[in-house]
Amino acid sequence: MVQISIRDLTKRFGGQTVLDHVNLEIGQGELFFLLGPSGCGKTTLLRHIAGFYRPDSGQILFDEDDVTRLPAHKRDTGMMFQSYALWPHLNVAQNVAFGLEERKRPRPEIEHRVNEALELVKLAGLGARKIAQLSGGQQQRVALARALVIHPRCLLLDEPLSNLDAKLRHEMRSEIRRICKEFGLTGIYVTHDRDEALSMADRLAIMDSGKLAQVGTPEEVYRNPCSRMVAEFIGETNFISGTVQTQTADGFYEVQTAFTTLRARPHTANWQPQHGEKVLLSVRPEALTFGHLLDSPNRFPGHIVDTTYLGTTVQYLLHLQDGTQLTVCEINPQHIRPPSADEVRAMAMPQDVVMLKAD
Ligand code: ATP
16 A cells, blocks of 8 residues: 655656646555546556656655656556456466566465465456456456556556446446455556546546646546536536626626526635636536426526437437527436427526636
């Protein structure tokens, strides 16, 4: 169990700054996710922590130890990649044993620890199998056992589940989380998949062009995104431009938009928007409902132009009088509304209308 501190880390490849003064503290036993668009620097950051890259400036600490210049094989990190990187000519046990052989551990200890690791990933008894005789999910479990067998100081995972089908991915998500928590392992996990990050992370960072755009718990980042980029990366949302009018007695703000005045809250209590300030509102589709609460402040008319039934949810495209289009998502739909020219009324609670600085 290790605390990882990243201090002012900068890396350039050619003329391109890929990591731009990154500062981050990852707590002991924390499962931390790096999320962001392709090319934002997630893998580069992970590879610096693993020891495959040297930064141009900045430091990486494992607890009090400065590991910035320590070679990868001396950092005791367990790695797991998208490509399982297993050796096809070795059997399961030999693949898992590799890190211990390298460390020249005695034979009985290797056997004991390999069996222990295979049991942990629910592959007990499969040590003699050839890699080609395993399913994709089982191969990924071997890769996890191989990362764990060395009793790593931390576990580094780079898109480990993206080759698996949806069902296996779900299974492995909870397995990886269970193992990290059971052993108090500090884990850093790179992914494109926001559901994976939201469902597994203790905390996560959204990266954008080599910088950390926002760091927080899944709930903090989903409910209080600090920018347009973060709001749309972490989930579906509707953006509505507006101008701040007044602050209400209950701490919300009246924002004039093209179709109505909406009551909204700033994404952070540290920001007090001024009268006349241009802002951007973010309203998640599931925060919009077809309202019947007559006294709700955020209630406005429109009509449904498209309906998509998705089983657990139904998505509506709502067309408003001024031409604005909003997506509304109803969970556990009981009654599917077909597209129609008839007027419907949509509403959102003021706490679900999040005010961001205009771009
Ligand atoms: P993805 O999600 O697509 O894997 P990422 O966020 O992990 O992307 P990185 O792999 O860290 O992104 O790459 C960040 C940028 O650095 C990219 O523009 C990439 O082309 C560049 N880059 C990465 N590794 C190298 C390298 N060894 N040499 C030169 N450029 C590199």
